[in-house]
Amino acid sequence: MALNVGCSARPGKSRANRTGSWRVFRPVFKHDKCTKCGICSLVCPEGCIEQREDEFFEADYEFCKGCGLCSDECPAEDIVMEQEEK
Amino acid sequence: MMQFMEGSLAVADAVRLCRPQVVSAYPITPQTHIVEALADMVANCTLDAEYITVESEFSALSACIGASAAGSRVYSATTSQGLALMFEVCFNAAGMRLPIVMTIVNRALSAPLSIWNDQQDSISLRDAGWMQLYAEDNQEATDLHYVAYRVAEDHSILLPAMVCFDGFILSHTYEPVETLSQEQADAYLPAFKPFQKLDTADPISFGMFASPDYYMEFRYEMDRAMERAKEKIARAGKEFGKQFGRDYSALVEGYRLEDAETAFVAMGSICGTVKDSIDEMRAQGKKVGLLKIRCYRPFPGPEIAKALWSDAGGGARQEHLPGLQGCRRPGGEGCPLWIRDTGVRLHRGPGREGPEKERYRGHRRPGREGRGRPVLWPATGGASVMVDKSLELFDCGHRACGGCGPAMAARLIMKGAGKDTIVVSSTGCMEVFSTPYPETAWKVPWIHSLFENAAAVASGVEASLKRQGRSDKVVIIGGDGATFDIGMLCISGAFERGHDFTYICYDNEAYMNTGVQRSGATPFAASTTTSPAGRCSTGNRLPKKDMPQILAAHGAPYVATASIAYPADFMQKVEKAVNTKGPCYVQVHAPCCTGWGFEGSQTMKIGKLAVETGLWVMYEMTDGKVTRVKKVVRKPVEEYLSTQKRFRHLFKPARRDAEIAQIQASADRNAEKYGIDIKLKKPEQ
Ligand SMILES: Cc1ncc(C[n+]2csc(CCOP(=O)(O)OP(=O)(O)O)c2C)c(N)n1
Ligand code: SF4
Ligand code: SF4
Ligand code: SF4
Ligand SMILES: [Mg+2]
DSSP, X not given: OOOOTTSOBOTTGGGGSOGGGGXXXXXXXXXXXXXXXXXXXXXXXXXXXXXOXXXXXXXXXXXXXXXXXXXXXXXTOOEEEEEOOO | OEEEEEHHHHHHHHHHHTOOSEEEEOOOTTTHHHHHHHHHHHHTTSSOSEEEEOSSHHHHHHHHHHHHHTTOOXXXXXXXXXXXXXXXXXXXXXHTTOOOEEEEEEOOOSSSOOOSOOSHHHHTTTTSSOEEEEXXXXXXXXXXXXXXXXXXXXXXXXXXXXXEXXXXXXXXXEEEEEOOOHHHHHHHSOOOOOSSOOOTTSOOEXXXXXXXXXXXXXXXXXXXXXXXXXXXXXXXXXXXXXXXXXXXXXXXXXXXXXXXXXXXXXXXXXXXXXXXXXXXXXXXXXXXXXXXXXXXXXXXXXXXXXXXXXXXXXXXXXXXXXXXXXXXXXXXXXXXXXXXXXXXXXXXXXXXXXXXXXXXXXXXXXXXXXXXXXXXXXXXXXXXXXXXXXXXXXXXXXXXXXXXXXXXXXXXXXXXXXXXXXXXXXXSHHHHHHOBTTOOOBSXXXXXXXXXXXXXHHHHHHXXXXXXXXXXXXXXXXXXXXXXXXTHHHHHHXXXXXXXXXXXXXXXXXXXXXXXXXXXXXXXXXXXXSSOEETTEESOOSOOOOHHHHHHXXXXXXXXXXXXXSHHHHHHHHHHHHTSSSOEEEEEEOOOHHHHTOOGGGHHHHHHHHHHTTSSOOEEEETTEEEEEOOBOOOOTHHHXXXXXXXXXXXXXXXXXXXXXXXXXXXXXXXXXXXXXXOOOOOOO
């Protein structure tokens, strides 16, 4: 692989690092009591929670580290943390 | 045109003709006449450049880094103590491959304090990755600046260059100097074409963090560029000769060496004196000669060997008297030109590889095909829109701990600042977790230089943009250590100068990247690895420094404190700061689960508790006056302290009432000072 001059790089490359493998607990979005407020998506330090077509939110498990912040902050308690089976 | 000029002024004149767009320098004898002359030219519109009057040499070169990375031709000059103060920045500029040209007016290093000439200052930086050219007289000093820019900016080189000439002996001496016209200079030195630059239309991350195998490769690339520079210097020197009649193609130059039995090896102004002596000694029948080193970096090992062995008649019988500069090396043999130490063994024949090259042998290269080569990127376009907070400008895949407050801060900052922003980062957790080469998480142009110089780098970026008529926003993101402690010098200078940028300090209240050591932002009684709680310690003894007030006192038009636990408020403050002209400051409380000792799922809750207990106050200051404060129904500080391991010693093994009361008192003082209490009506009895 060629080196970029001066140890520089263009965007997009961090996605090569699939941080989802760090996860011990998985946030499960129940889409039950969810009010579609978007708080989960705003507070996720990974920025890996996205709104779907049906306006419900979902985590991208390729990157979700399972920190549990979204679950703790969800006002509707609609996100449940479940142990990963490995 | 032939003019009788002081050396400094001749050099300043050449610099002017090289058309630097940003000049950043700090005065020091005997360099002062150069920078004064340039300031005068800017003041009289004979030099069309931004002149940044920095508060130190450290900032001078740091600003050059920012300005160069943002796409401007830059210039600085220094000497002695000033160059020593730049030490760290010199290595950094070279590693970032920025074609900065800097004049070194060689002077001795203290102690004892001396303003007089020797070359120990630049010699000490011989391995920093800068080209170094040494001038014998003022004509050569002047001309070498054109050569230096031409070679440094060559896209196959991209290395910074020092043009060195002797303090006083040359700088303050009047000599006849043939100066160029602007047309002649332009014909020789084309306008600066940056190889890559900080550009919102093509966002690149500069100055990333490299693992050891990548690091080795990058250093190797620099060495190869140095090797290529030999030929480029020779060619540029020859071209100069063709155009103006003074040929600088020789990296080393012999004087009466042909049948010399003894050869002096020297560089700088002393060469002239040696030449006179040689003439006298020759008249007495002594077979002596001189080898003048013009180019010291890249080191012309084979060229020296060739000049001393095959070109000169002396062969192995020849005796060499290296150096002759005033500077002895304590604990080393002779002076800095003592050849054995400079990378080539002269007892070998010419054409053999010296140790400089051999050094790389046996070093493992990472498992990639072939050797790394520079790549050119095609530019991609991008249209600008208004700040759209749904935009994700900080990407997934970064390496922060799960639940990291500063990672949240990075996302929110970018949402508030928008995509037409250039980010300057300091060394620390955020920089390291977001840019392990080549995996950058930044979707905006981003640059990291050092731990303590972000404000100076940003000053250079801003000046560079201004010069180019660009309107991108400049946002600095620094940790609390970078901001409260080690970066104070650069920050104070930059705020005083009034650059148009926003400085955001993400405050996780310690040096997290290096393992949770105490900083000036660490709160009272917090246990850190350098302020540990113990049998005779209750943790950090000192209160948190009031940084927002310090920067408000600098005249910052907008200062705000925020918390990641209140994202909407934080984004709004960032947006406001970024759209306020002048240097603005936002300090955001960013809880660190790893350093403070709590579960990552609690980051927001803990951030909120800090505000709700009055230990963290969120306010805005406009022109030094507090204009808006977040009011709360206050909770006792214990509710905050008891959630974190860093305060555990206040509760276990025994409760420490005195310390807890002291912390409560500080919250009460905050409440009083900022008026944060919401007074609840007492229920009727
Ligand atoms: C001149 C210098 N001294 C020390 C260091 C080591 N160092 C790197 S990051 C860092 C601490 C960073 O603390 P802070 O700015 O608070 O950022 P954090 O890591 O907490 O996010 C230190 C001490 C350095 N890189 N450069
Ligand atoms: S925070 Fe909870 S309620 Fe709000 S969008 Fe997310 S899942 Fe739905
Ligand atoms: S668990 Fe953490 S990383 Fe995963 S989606 Fe929720 S907030 Fe994001
Ligand atoms: S140590 Fe703290 S600041 Fe650093 S990445 Fe981890 S949580 Fe973030
Ligand atoms: Mg910190």
